[in-house]
Amino acid sequence: MRRADRLFQIVQHLRGGRLVTAQKLGAWLEVSERTIYRDIADLQSTGVPIDGEAGVGYMMREGFDLPPLMFTRDEIVALVAGARMVRAFGGATMARAADEALVKIGAVLPDTEKDRIARTEIHTPMWVVSDAAREAIDIIERSIEKRQVLTIDYNDEAGRSTARDVRPLGLWFWGKVWTLVAWCEMRDDFRAFRIDRIASVIIANRLFKPERGKQLADFYRAVERSEAYGMGPTARGA
Numbered sequence: 001m002r003r004a005d006r007l008f009q010i011v012q013h014l015r016g017g018r019l020v021t022a023q024k025l026g027a028w029l030e031v032s033e034r035t036i037y038r039d040i041a042d043l044q045s046t047g048v049p050i051d052g053e054a055g056v057g058y059m060m061r062e063g064f065d066l067p068p069l070m071f072t073r074d075e076i077v078a079l080v081a082g083a084r085m086v087r088a089f090g091g092a093t094m095a096r097a098a099d100e101a102l103v104k105i106g107a108v109l110p111d112t113e114k115d116r117i118a119r120t121e122i123h124t125p126m127w128v129v130s131d132a133a134r135e136a137i138d139i140i141e142r143s144i145e146k147r148q149v150l151t152i153d154y155n156d157e158a159g160r161s162t163a164r165d166v167r168p169l170g171l172w173f174w175g176k177v178w179t180l181v182a183w184c185e186m187r188d189d190f191r192a193f194r195i196d197r198i199a200s201v202i203i204a205n206r207l208f209k210p211e212r213g214k215q216l217a218d219f220y221r222a223v224e225r226s227e228a229y230g231m232g233p234t235a236r237g238a
Contacts, residue, residue, distance in 0.1 A: 014060040081122040088124035091137030153199040
């Protein structure tokens with residue numbers, strides 16, 4: 001790696017106000033700690049606002065920014081592949097955002113790399129997810145962020161239909177189906193619902209506050225203790 005590239009990567013690793021040790025930086029960049037110390041000193045001498053000291057760690061002060069990032073060949077391939085997967089399998093809003101992201105990525109690339117997006121031969125099938133599922137994914141994703149209670153009509157594996165209010169906590173994609181992990185107010189417990197079995201989803205006119213025992217971290221702990229709440233694609237509400 002060229003020294004200029006290494007200095008750029010150091011700045012990237014230090015952004016976000018997190019404390020990072022020279023040992024970790026050296027491991028990431030495959031250089032010695034002594035090299036990191038020299039690089040940090042050089043960056044500080046040019047006015048880059050890095051605080052810290054050897055043996056403790058370094059962090060970037062807030063307010064420092066860089067010009068638009070230049071992506072490596074592998075990063076371009078990863079971003080294009082990810083955007084195309086979101087476009088094929090995500091919600092309608094996600095799909096539009098993925099297209100816009102590709103346009104923005106292309107806008108910051110040098111001319112020699114602009115055609116790499118079109119030349120990235122990683123493709124996904126289109127319209128794998130139904131329009132109804134795409135709409136449900138968008139509603140659920142926004143409700144998770146805003147902590148909005150949802151009212152869903154759900155058909156279980158046997159075809160039985162129930163209406164219930166749930167607190168949406170997270171969405172998972174299993175390569176074929178999406179599932180919603182939520183706190184089910186009817187069962188007073190965690191449940192996982194397949195999106196393709198949700199007949200309708202409506203935003204209830206109320207919000208929920210994080211409560212001990214009813215958050216995503218609590219769900220993870222429950223999964224670790226028991227397989228009762230399987231997170232695979234066969235998981236269902238009951």
